[in-house]
Amino acid sequence: QVQFVESGGGSVQPGETLRLSCAVSGFPFSAYTMAWYRQAPGKQREWVATITRSSSTNYKDNVKGRFTISRDNARKMMYLEMNSLKFDDTAVYHCNAPNYLGPWGQGAQVTVSS
Helix, strand or coil, X not given: CCEEEEECCEEECCCCCEEEEEEEECCCHHHCCEEEEEECCCCCCEEEEEECCCCCEEECHHHCCCEEXXXXXXXXXXXXXXXXXXXXXXXXXXXXXXCCCCCCCCCEEEEECC
């Protein structure tokens, strides 16, 4: 059974840092490109960042330079380091494999407020 389990969310002030984790099971993690997505209140889910099998990365324009995606194939884990957080980063963050699209997990809530 494929599972993507996100963790590490929280409530922070603008400019602070959070690190999200994605634990993957029942899935050939190392063989797939992985990605982070987010869904803000009242909006559709959007793509945030991608990491390929060989750890090449790509980012949505408004997170470039602030967010860093990484993966540990041996542990079947993916991470999203989020620095200089802004109000607009408030959302539920999800992980998935864009070329597979397994079941969506509950996500990690990130709230940026003063």
